[in-house]
Amino acid sequence: MISPTLLGQLAALHELLTTLPTTIPEGDCYQRHNPALESLAWYLGRAVYVEAFWLREVVADDDSLTKRVRPLFDPRLASDAASISLPPREHLLNWALEIQEEDLLRLANPAMLPSHPLLQDERLISFIIQELALIYEHMLLVLSARQLARHDTDFRPTQTLRAGHDEIVMAEINFGHYRLGGDARHPHYDNEVPSQVVELHGCRIAVHPVSNAWFLDFIQAAGYQHDEWWSEDGLLWRAHNASAHPWYWRLNPHGEWYEVGLNGPLGLPPDEPVSGISLHEAEAFSRWLAGHNSDYRGAVLQHEYQWEIAARNQLIEDTGRAAEWCANRFFPYDGFAPFPDIESRRDQFDTLEHSIRGSHLHSQKILRRPSLRRHAPAGTGWLLNTTRLVFPPA
Numbered sequence: 596m597i598s599p600t601l602l603g604q605l606a607a608l609h610e611l612l613t614t615l616p617t618t619i620p621e622g623d624c625y626q627r628h629n630p631a632l633e634s635l636a637w638y639l640g641r642a643v644y645v646e647a648f649w650l651r652e653v654v655a656d657d658d659s660l661t662k663r664v665r666p667l668f669d670p671r672l673a674s675d676a677a678s679i680s681l682p683p684r685e686h687l688l689n690w691a692l693e694i695q696e697e698d699l700l701r702l703a704n705p706a707m708l709p710s711h712p713l714l715q716d717e718r719l720i721s722f723i724i725q726e727l728a729l730i731y732e733h734m735l736l737v738l739s740a741r742q743l744a745r746h747d748t749d750f751r752p753t754q755t756l757r758a759g760h761d762e763i764v765m766a767e768i769n770f771g772h773y774r775l776g777g778d779a780r781h782p783h784y785d786n787e788v789p790s791q792v793v794e795l796h797g798c799r800i801a802v803h804p805v806s807n808a809w810f811l812d813f814i815q816a817a818g819y820q821h822d823e824w825w826s827e828d829g830l831l832w833r834a835h836n837a838s839a840h841p842w843y844w845r846l847n848p849h850g851e852w853y854e855v856g857l858n859g860p861l862g863l864p865p866d867e868p869v870s871g872i873s874l875h876e877a878e879a880f881s882r883w884l885a886g887h888n889s890d891y892r893g894a895v896l897q898h899e900y901q902w903e904i905a906a907r908n909q910l911i912e913d914t915g916r917a918a919e920w921c922a923n924r925f926f927p928y929d930g931f932a933p934f935p936d937i938e939s940r941r942d943q944f945d946t947l948e949h950s951i952r953g954s955h956l957h958s959q960k961i962l963r964r965p966s967l968r969r970h971a972p973a974g975t976g977w978l979l980n981t982t983r984l985v986f987p988p989a
Contacts, residue, residue, distance in 0.1 A: 597702045601720050604961060605702070608727045609695040612642050613688055615734050619741065621684045629740035629977055632733065636681050637668070642730045643691045644668035646723055649935065650698055654711045654719070660694070713935055721782035721961070722935055728959040735857055735957050736977065739843065743855045748845055752853040752862035758815050760808035760865065763891065765799035765986060766910035768901060775903045776928060777966040785934040786927065786943065787966045793900050797988040800897060800905045803913050804981040805880060808865035810872070811852065813880050814840060816887070824882040829875035832974045842871035842976035857957075868981040870917040874949050874973035877920045877982035884984070893987040896922035899950040899968065901985055906952075906965040914953045917981040918969055921950040925970035949973050951980060 624636040652658040701707040713719040776790030777783030819839035843854045885894040899921040905911045933940035951969035
């Protein structure tokens with residue numbers, strides 16, 4: 596029996612996913628506004644495919660639907676022409692709504708689904724909801740990319756961002772052994788479990804992520820131009836990225852910085868977390884700060900263990916404003932067991948990507964937990980990520 600809470604979350608996600616394509620002209624739904632992202636229409640189809648694959652093909656042993664659309668919505672098979680092959684928006688929406696409605700009906704009536712190990716403890720339905728929630732975030736990124744692609748530099752923000760800023764407030768993490776990781780009784784991904792006991796050395800962690808004002812200070816100090824602040828990989832990344840600013844920042848002819856967001860251009864509040872930076876930019880900022888300001892010597896990017904322990908103990912704030920880069924590579928916990936299947940989940944650690952912690956303003960409730968682990972290549976700037984610094988003990 597699936598709980599009404601999870602059914603409600605799935606139904607709410609269905610509505611969000613099918614509403615977004617109706618908010619822009621139909622032609623824009625099929626465009627890739629960022630080469631690293633698929634089209635809005637593709638992501639909707641992908642969400643329907645993921646749900647149907649697990650509930651119909653795997654659980655109910657019925658691939659009549661998924662087999663037909665697999666070449667379009669399985670990333671391992673889909674080509675760059677996938678969006679061109681999609682049906683018109685009205686047909687796509689009707690197809691999605693029909694499948695989603697039937698899936699909800701099946702889940703609400705246990706007799707309509709066969710007995711299957713994946714349905715035990717509601718873990719599969721939690722997995723599906725989380726996958727759809729991540730797809731929803733990517734659809735919002737598509738809309739932000741669309742705004743960025745069609746924007747000019749005539750915008751005048753009502754609040755001018757300046758580099759003046761407050762000192763960095765820090766919280767102490769004492770040396771000790773701490774438990775972290777997901778709770779098997781609640782929604783989680785396989786990479787969050789089993790829970791671990793880890794040893795942490797003492798440090799201080801910034802209560803807030805790196806702010807817009809602090810990052811502007813880095814820009815105005817020519818931080819992008821000074822090689823000494825950049826790692827070897829960062830220098831290679833910088834050589835292929837001409838923009839010396841966060842991904843969504845823009846500078847108007849009057850010398851005013853602003854950002855282009857989901858609903859268009861807007862000002863940059865000085866105390867808000869900077870977002871749209873790659874791990875390389877985050878590392879360069881930390882090295883610059885440690886190297887030019889004696890009050891912040893030893894500043895480095897956080898390890899994901901430090902972030903989780905600080906978040907669990909409510910030592911830090913703004914953990915839901917933007918996800919945060921961590922210094923460490925993404926790795927499996929001791930005792931890791933892939934779920935829901937070995938083939939599609941074990942290879943998540945084979946890409947040498949870096950860990951990301953925290954959630955976004957638009958993250959669904961199911962993704963807002965201290966143990967959630969994300970990951971991405973170090974050079975990814977369009978994810979709206981920020982970062983947080985740690986410092987030696989006082």
